[in-house]
Amino acid sequence: MRFSSSISSLLTSSLLLSTASASSGYHEQLNLRPLPLSNLLASFNFRSNTSLADFESQNFRLFPRSLGQILQYAGTRELHLRFTLGRWDAENWGARPWDGTREGGTGVELWAWLDAETDEEADAKWLTLTNALSGLFCASLNFIDETRTIRPVVSFQAEGDHPNTTLANAKLLHGVLPHEVVCTENLTPFLKLLPCKGKAGIGSLLDGHKLFDASFQSMAIDVRPVCPPGGECLLEVEQTIDMVLDISRSKRPRDNLIPRPIQGHELVCDTSKSYHSDSVCFPVDHLQSQEWTLEQVFGKSIKGACPLTEPGVPPVCVDVPHSRSIFASEGSTEIKSQHSDSRCYKLASEGDFNLVLTQLDASSGDKELVEPEQPLLYADRSFTGYGQEHGGVQAILTNPGDEEVEFVYMESLPWFMRVYLHTLSTRISAASSIPTTSAETSAEIIKEIYYRPALDRERGTQLELLLRIPPKSTVFLTYDFEKSILRYTEYPPDANRGFDVAAAVITTLSPRKMNIRTTSLLLYLPTPDFSMPYNVIIFTSTAIALSFGGLYNILVRQIVGADEGFESPVKSKLKRVLATITRRLAG
């Protein structure tokens, strides 16, 4: 099996080598970076391109044809699609990979520039695009309707090199599905877009069991035109997967997945604790470096290099201090970077590739991993208040650095969250001093507001704020909202789970460009009783009938004295029967 596949890949590679020009190539790279608390960040990056002229004449080369045809059909200039699960723990893991630009909010996020003269045309193309992508990626992207679509004004800028005329005629639409659960059925079509289909090269490491077991994972697809200076313009598709694996969790053997408590005698205790004794143990699982291999962590090893990659680019890189020793499989070459704590490996075209990171001797005092970089901004968002009537949103934005940070805070909220923008307020607190509140500072923090209010059942709220945070301070951004009650058919089957509210997107403008997304939120709405539509219809109708009937009777009937008028036949009959009975009883 392996033999035949490598033969076929060799064949395709030789074929392609003869036809592919130098500009349309394929590039893939895996970056491994151990993170604190025995986590491992694996960043996969696959990039393939085709010249725009070839693309227009339907000559796709390494560009995935299925995606390319959708883009052509829907008039898409630039496309960004994200599938994300989990939360990036910025406090421990530091800055995000790719500066957060290859990351989405929890669930599915999609934004694209579409060729359209009018908004209606853009909507029609957007509908085509979301439905086609929904089929391609087995995701519920077709549920991105107008209530989940917004048109961001300042948050997103086109990444590609567009001529000014096309960008002027292109409309940006952004949709998000926070409730979507990303899973294996989304990974399979993702891998199919790769030239080596995940059969060889670093893509062969990707396995649904490990990817969706990660503490954080984000799959991204970016399509954009790139014009290298002096060269022909290319259409580039970039596929990125970032995952943070818990090493000890991943090392669990496949046949014994159930976690079991560690036996007492196997526990490693932190002997430096003052309370440490024979009976009290502070486990040091996460504090101590572990030995791991690629195969243990990913469940399989790399099946040789992908033959379509540009030669000369080492596909696997590891960011660990040079002092930690790493063993690689035979046939691979190690290239150590002189400037940074990074080393890369060139793979042999045949045979499996595996890496072994040794356990660091605790006594040596060497660093186990590269210190994570401090992010530009920490962002945290949560709901305030209680009950299912009113609520508030509080975003805590902290600037840990020494530079002032300017950024755009964007929210795309569902329509059933009625936002009261007049309650939007900011409070700033410097890291060291007590919180200070004043209207002047709040005016300085929010520089601009772009707001498009929600319309019931038609569109959601779009809120973009241009904010500025002074160095070493925290800004609390709060606003109130009301939870509306829906028609009983509008609730999902699990109505009491709540509704997902999409992540806020933060785009920093200065000192450098990067993205942060908060976690998504779970909004509880008041629920009616789903079991009794008939009862309610009957009760209310009865109440109305009672009052209408009562009033109608009073209005149309004639008033007479109690002893006047005709006696009702029932009453007279009853009276007669009673009289008979009393007569009989009396004898």
Add this chain to the structure above:
Amino acid sequence: MTFRGKAGIYAIAVLLRLVLFFAFPGLPDLLTGRVEISTPVTSFKRLEEGLFLYNHNVWPYDGGVYHQAPLLLPLFSLLPDSTSWPIFTPLLYILIDLLSADALVKIAASGEAGKSRLYTSPRQGKGSTGLVIAAAFLFNPLTIASCVGRTTSVFTNCAILFAIAKAVQGFSFHAMVALSFASYLSMYPVLLLPPLVLLAYDRRAYQKTSVLKFSALNVLVVAGCLSVLLGMSYALTGNSWEFLARTYGIQLTLTDLTPTVGLWWYFFIEMFDSFRSFFLALFWLHLASYVGGLSIRLRNQPLAALAVLLGIFSIFKPYPSISDTSLFLGLFSLYTHLLPLMRYTYVASATLMYASFLGPAFYHLWIYAGSGNANFFYAITLVWSLGQSLLVSDLTFAVLRDEWEVERPEMVGKEAKQI
């Protein structure tokens, strides 16, 4: 009625409201958030949001929060900023309450409730004085709660009372203008037009014109006044009719299903989608159907027809609140001389008390405690509506029985039945 007494009542009412506004700073916002007081079409918080958007060049009618009349926006923009001058909004609301009470005093002073052009009640003069009626309105907890909760329905209520007061004074033009304002603010008062025209006709000192001509003239006044108001709104909202769908459309289609004390919200939450439009039409038809019948049957007493209609509206309109009930109770107090003729006063008042105490409790159980579900609050709104409808139909019965006793004076104090 002495001036001193009236001034005293008003002063105490103002003082009480000021104390509630300023001694309990959290109270106005708490009451504004209550579903019993604020409905989607009258909520002060939504008005504030609309104002904020209006003042920041975002059209409030391009959003789903603000559903109130466009002319309220410049009116409230004229008030000094509420954060730096928090006194003006309460003062405006207190003033509106006093104007309403004053209108009620004028209605009571005219004696219309006891003696109209076509009818003189045998109990004429046994009713409460204007002073008592004003006090009953001003110290009604429902009125106070609506005032402190700053719901905009107090403007509608004031306009309706003002229209009635002008009509009993014979100023039909003023009455029609006031009714146009009320209809412009809340739409449903336009249904009060037939009995109000009859009332104004009956109270004209000189009777030169025929009823038909007089009605046509007044309908024209209302139509003209409404078109001017709507035209101004059109110009104000940037030459767009969008506000019609947001303000009146929402009352017709009930797209916002926020709970209220009425019957509509839960019915249309649970309604099957295919029957929604049918029942919306039916509910509106039902609401409008009372106007003709009551105007004809109570032709001799148009004021009584108005009172009964307002009672019915406070039960069956799309977004009722306790403020509408307070308006009905205000007019009800004009008919205290009929209390001996009413059969279920105890049951009705006990039901209303029961509902007004259990309503907030059950709402809390549903929304905050989570130990009850929506049916709890729904059941209480049913009880509240039934209690009110009992009171309304009982008042109608008392009015008709009063008329009957003129025909049959020998039946006073005897049992009666309807056949």
